[in-house]
Amino acid sequence: MDAHAAPVAVQYLRTLFKGPIIAAGGFDRKSAEAIVAEGHADMVAFGRHFISNPDLPRRLREDLPLNAYDRNSFYGGDERGYTDYPFASVSQK
Numbered sequence: 001m002d003a004h005a006a007p008v009a010v011q012y013l014r015t016l017f018k019g020p021i022i023a024a025g026g027f028d029r030k031s032a033e034a035i036v037a038e039g040h041a042d043m044v045a046f047g048r049h050f051i052s053n054p055d056l057p058r059r060l061r062e063d064l065p066l067n068a069y070d071r072n073s074f075y076g077g078d079e080r081g082y083t084d085y086p087f088a089s090v091s092q093k
Helices: 008-016 029-037 047-052 056-061
Strands: 022-024 043-045
Touching: 029 043
Parallel strands: 022 043
Antiparallel strands: none
């Protein structure tokens, strides 16, 4: 199989479904731009990275490193999580 070919499911889905396709899971800036440019998706969602990067749009726009996320702190449990992740500093530019 060609490494750059669209996955079979995407080709089938595009044939049947005429609405926008949103990809999600494990993307960074470059891989998100690539999947959209290749036509395999129309948009990319960044759920986990939005939780761990309160300034995600800026980080993506300026190609800054992303904070690692802690799945154990997602959606409840204890006091850790949403407000614990730092914003990118000016020195990271």
